[in-house]
Amino acid sequence: MVDIVSFDKVSKSYDGRAYVVRDLDLSIAQGEFLTLLGPSGSGKTTTLMMLAGFEVPTSGEIYLDGKPLSRRPPHERDIGMVFQNYALFPHLSVAENLAFPLEVRHRPRAEIRQRVEAALEMVRLPQVGARKPAQLSGGQQQRVALARALVFEPRLVLMDEPLGALDKQLRDHMQYEIRALHDRLGVTVVYVTHDQSEALTMSNRIAVFAGGRVRQLAAPDVLYETPSDLFVATFVGESNVFAGTVAARDDTVARVALADGTAMAATAMDAGAAGAAAAVVVRPEKLLLGPLAETCENRFTGQVADVVYHGDHLRVRLAAFGRDDIIGRMPTGGPALPAIGASLAFGFDRAAARAYDPAHGAG
Amino acid sequence: MPRTPIERVAGVTLAVVAALVALFLIAPLLAILPLSVSDGQFLVYPIRGFSLRWFETFFASERWALAIRNSFAIGATAASIATVLGTLAAIGLARANFRGKKFVTAVLLSPLIVPIVIYAVGLYFFFARMGLTQTYTGIVLAHAALGSPFVVVTVGAALANFDHTLMRAASGLGASPLVAFRRVMLPIVLPGVLTGALFAFAASFDEVVTVIFLAAPQQRTIPREMFSGIRENISPVIAAASVVMIVTAVLLVATVEWLRRRSLRARQQAG
Amino acid sequence: MGGAELSAAASGAGAGGAVVPPAGPGRNLVRDHARAERRRRLQAIGLVAPLFLFLLFSFVGPIADMLRRSVYDMDLAGVWPRTAAAMHAWDGNGLPPDSAFAALGADIRASAEAGRVAVAAQRLNYPISGGRSLVMNMARRVEADDFKPPADWRAAFLDADPAWGSAETWSAIRRASGPVTDYFLLNALDLHKDAAGHISRAPDGIFLSILWRTFSISGVVTLFALLLGYPLAYVMTHSSGRVAAVLTLFVLLPFWTSLLVRTAAWIVLLQDQGIINKALMAIGLIDHPVRLMFNRVGVVIAMVHVLLPFMVLPLAAVMRGIRPETVRAARSLGAHPWTAFRRIYVPQTMPGVGAGVLLVFISAIGYYITPALVGGADDQMLSYFIAFYTNETVNWGLAAALAVVLLAATAVLAAIYARVVASRGGLVT
Ligand SMILES: Nc1ncnc2c1ncn2[C@@H]1O[C@H](COP(=O)(O)OP(=O)(O)O)[C@@H](O)[C@H]1O
Numbered sequence A: 001m002v003d004i005v006s007f008d009k010v011s012k013s014y015d016g017r018a019y020v021v022r023d024l025d026l027s028i029a030q031g032e033f034l035t036l037l038g039p040s041g042s043g044k045t046t047t048l049m050m051l052a053g054f055e056v057p058t059s060g061e062i063y064l065d066g067k068p069l070s071r072r073p074p075h076e077r078d079i080g081m082v083f084q085n086y087a088l089f090p091h092l093s094v095a096e097n098l099a100f101p102l103e104v105r106h107r108p109r110a111e112i113r114q115r116v117e118a119a120l121e122m123v124r125l126p127q128v129g130a131r132k133p134a135q136l137s138g139g140q141q142q143r144v145a146l147a148r149a150l151v152f153e154p155r156l157v158l159m160d161e162p163l164g165a166l167d168k169q170l171r172d173h174m175q176y177e178i179r180a181l182h183d184r185l186g187v188t189v190v191y192v193t194h195d196q197s198e199a200l201t202m203s204n205r206i207a208v209f210a211g212g213r214v215r216q217l218a219a220p221d222v223l224y225e226t227p228s229d230l231f232v233a234t235f236v237g238e239s240n241v242f243a244g245t246v247a248a249r250d251d252t253v254a255r256v257a258l259a260d261g262t263a264m265a266a267t268a269m270d271a272g273a274a275g276a277a278a279a280v281v282v283r284p285e286k287l288l289l290g291p292l293a294e295t296c297e298n299r300f301t302g303q304v305a306d307v308v309y310h311g312d313h314l315r316v317r318l319a320a321f322g323r324d325d326i327i328g329r330m331p332t333g334g335p336a337l338p339a340i341g342a343s344l345a346f347g348f349d350r351a352a353a354r355a356y357d358p359a360h361g362a363g
Numbered sequence B: 001m002p003r004t005p006i007e008r009v010a011g012v013t014l015a016v017v018a019a020l021v022a023l024f025l026i027a028p029l030l031a032i033l034p035l036s037v038s039d040g041q042f043l044v045y046p047i048r049g050f051s052l053r054w055f056e057t058f059f060a061s062e063r064w065a066l067a068i069r070n071s072f073a074i075g076a077t078a079a080s081i082a083t084v085l086g087t088l089a090a091i092g093l094a095r096a097n098f099r100g101k102k103f104v105t106a107v108l109l110s111p112l113i114v115p116i117v118i119y120a121v122g123l124y125f126f127f128a129r130m131g132l133t134q135t136y137t138g139i140v141l142a143h144a145a146l147g148s149p150f151v152v153v154t155v156g157a158a159l160a161n162f163d164h165t166l167m168r169a170a171s172g173l174g175a176s177p178l179v180a181f182r183r184v185m186l187p188i189v190l191p192g193v194l195t196g197a198l199f200a201f202a203a204s205f206d207e208v209v210t211v212i213f214l215a216a217p218q219q220r221t222i223p224r225e226m227f228s229g230i231r232e233n234i235s236p237v238i239a240a241a242s243v244v245m246i247v248t249a250v251l252l253v254a255t256v257e258w259l260r261r262r263s264l265r266a267r268q269q270a271g
Numbered sequence C: 001m002g003g004a005e006l007s008a009a010a011s012g013a014g015a016g017g018a019v020v021p022p023a024g025p026g027r028n029l030v031r032d033h034a035r036a037e038r039r040r041r042l043q044a045i046g047l048v049a050p051l052f053l054f055l056l057f058s059f060v061g062p063i064a065d066m067l068r069r070s071v072y073d074m075d076l077a078g079v080w081p082r083t084a085a086a087m088h089a090w091d092g093n094g095l096p097p098d099s100a101f102a103a104l105g106a107d108i109r110a111s112a113e114a115g116r117v118a119v120a121a122q123r124l125n126y127p128i129s130g131g132r133s134l135v136m137n138m139a140r141r142v143e144a145d146d147f148k149p150p151a152d153w154r155a156a157f158l159d160a161d162p163a164w165g166s167a168e169t170w171s172a173i174r175r176a177s178g179p180v181t182d183y184f185l186l187n188a189l190d191l192h193k194d195a196a197g198h199i200s201r202a203p204d205g206i207f208l209s210i211l212w213r214t215f216s217i218s219g220v221v222t223l224f225a226l227l228l229g230y231p232l233a234y235v236m237t238h239s240s241g242r243v244a245a246v247l248t249l250f251v252l253l254p255f256w257t258s259l260l261v262r263t264a265a266w267i268v269l270l271q272d273q274g275i276i277n278k279a280l281m282a283i284g285l286i287d288h289p290v291r292l293m294f295n296r297v298g299v300v301i302a303m304v305h306v307l308l309p310f311m312v313l314p315l316a317a318v319m320r321g322i323r324p325e326t327v328r329a330a331r332s333l334g335a336h337p338w339t340a341f342r343r344i345y346v347p348q349t350m351p352g353v354g355a356g357v358l359l360v361f362i363s364a365i366g367y368y369i370t371p372a373l374v375g376g377a378d379d380q381m382l383s384y385f386i387a388f389y390t391n392e393t394v395n396w397g398l399a400a401a402l403a404v405v406l407l408a409a410t411a412v413l414a415a416i417y418a419r420v421v422a423s424r425g426g427l428v429t
């Protein structure tokens, strides 16, 4: 893969004191769909704005096709951008909005007309060219914004929480459409969101941001299966977290003792040496219940606190180790619903549990 | 953002132009202030010696003292009338639609745009028949009319942002319409009412044309004295009067700004 | 309407059932709703009424009284009732019958004795040059102690002055006989109606040029206000907190400061001994003071200063509502900064430009105080002449006709303004 953009030790501070982005190294490959995922305020928009040319890095450099970018003004970067509130030009019609990037590039009139039509066709809005943006629904505006960012065939398209203003159904649909456009056009996309499920479903790779740093950069499955620290583990997907102390550890295995003395074995991630605090993380679907728990390396018994029917699975809340928020899943269609208050065996294998340093948990 | 040289030049030019325009706006006010403490006879620089004699003339002479009293009294009375009538009207306009509302609104706002001389000459004829020329009542009525649209507009703006479900909530909680108005609506639109009142006061405090046409010779106001002072024998007492007027303006700006911030904050908390 | 459906359903149920009285909930809902609506409407009207009535009396009344005088003309008919009646009876061709001469003779005599002949003489002086002396000479004759009412008034008049035998004179008297005249309105537009009723340009008319002067001064003032106000509003809206606050203060303080203070301040700056002239002489740019006051320059400078806030405030209000992302979007789409400004930013400010321009222009055409104090004789606008004809020459009909012209111009502009502002949904304050 060829890198089209690379960030080299890029830092940004707005006020000269606090860093909003710190020592960012990031490479974006030609044609990939890269998502910047992180909680609000973690520096995603700032990163995007530096790439688009609306903010200047305080230190470090960004390269586009190997050439430094920081002295190049936004209009010479050839980067399409979709803004969160779309930033459609309210005084221009939809067709004029789409024609704008081509006009400022002095394309011939016939070509402009033809490409605007094609772009409207592409986002499946062939009839709205004459309307003003205010006369469109939110979903339609979003598609026009998308078409406008793509119509001049930029090297790179940036999208800053482009679906944030849409309702859930429309959002799911647009996720699919954006994905399909990416596959069809082969354009490189940098996508910003704070919604982890959106990031997981859309991306080739995800960069998890927290506190102005990239905590992990990986493909969605890798990110979900092997988060590299406690923050990523808890931010991406649902997790049970058991806080305790490392009793023993070697290169691969950590044994962790909970406050009530319970011991469990987990795959050692960044957990410290014996005596250090540790957090063991287990995904609910890896927490096996009832008879299935019998073969698990870590086996316990708890009381059923709550059972919620989810159609394809049951979601069981258990009380054990002096708490009552342990979540497990059970396939439906099994024998009988566990009764509230009944004892239930649960467990997980060492490979399904990961021991982390709790200091790296916060954003 | 990384800026092209043109942008940098344009940015600097723009800042310089804006600064010059701001200077153009404020310089005249600053220029007249020092002359109020001049010892000279004329309203010209350089200042010859420091003296408070013009302030003495302004505050102590029979003429000016009367003008000061009149200006504040007329302004306060006219603003009170305008505020009460204007607030009621603005609430009425926001309350429901009725036939002819557009026309009524146009009439209520018309004092903002009718050239003042036309109104003043009209008053001169019309009030003569009522025996209202050369009376303070006549001047107060005229100034109340001129001030009322400011109240209608500011209270109207406050009501446009007012969430009418609050009134329903209040009556749902058992408040009578009058109590709901007093305890819920009035406190929220109060900044708008007060702002309108200050606008109405300022409109009267600054008004000279209707006074020229309506008032008897001995019915002086500050602007009227300034007008004839500027025309006939311009002296630094004009500067002393200006100082007082500018201080009044500063107080008005500060109060209005304070009210604006308050209502903005209240709205943000509500939202 | 839910209410209508409900009531239909209720009456349907009533018809289908036995002798159930049609007292379903729907009926009540509809009735209650209508009653509540009516109550709200009455409350609204009751709340608006006090100010409306107050303004009818103290604002609309005076203006109507003023405007009425532009067409309602009883100066002559009030003093010479018999003549007026004779003129109304006459068909206006050639010269009137003898009875009209007799009526006028009797009227002049009676009015001279009552001491009111000057009013009619003044009124005839507007359309007839020398009209006053024509009447006053005749009055002096009939008032003489040895005067006897002649049998032939026509001869007596012609003996006094041959002008009494002119069709123009009588046509003017006829048209001045009230109660309604178009004389003043035509006059205010530099038009003239001859004995035959043809309307033509009055050769010595001055009012069109005054109207033009009013509009051109206002236009120049508006243009400068826009040129100065746009950059100021831009910087004010788009700079950081403190700078924006200071600039806003610099706009609001003059806005709230008395017009007379600001006018006096400009006199301090502009007069021959003023700061500007002294400064220019000190740096050796000039060696005599330049005339900056009592001419057009001074009027325009002072008016721009006074009206600039009315341009800046609506502009800033609109600029504040423009999303900065739209300009960023234009840049990322490949627009040069200047292109983005010209094609994306400026068009979005047009509602503010429209509002500001109209507001300044409307205010400017009615200006009186500032031109009166810093302008020269050639810089006075319509308002000045309305005051002048009211106070100095006491030609109230003409003053009123000029007021009609000024008010009509203002009303048209205000209607446009209302449309501009309504299209963006609110009053700019
Ligand atoms: N223009 C700005 N000036 C000052 N601080 C800013 C600016 N933009 C963002 N910030 C601050 O920088 C931090 C990161 O913001 P941002 O990049 O927008 O995060 P995200 O997009 O991940 O929510 C936040 O604390 C925000 O308050």
Ligand SMILES: [Mg+2]
Pocket: A041, A044, A045, A046
């Ligand atoms: Mg963001």
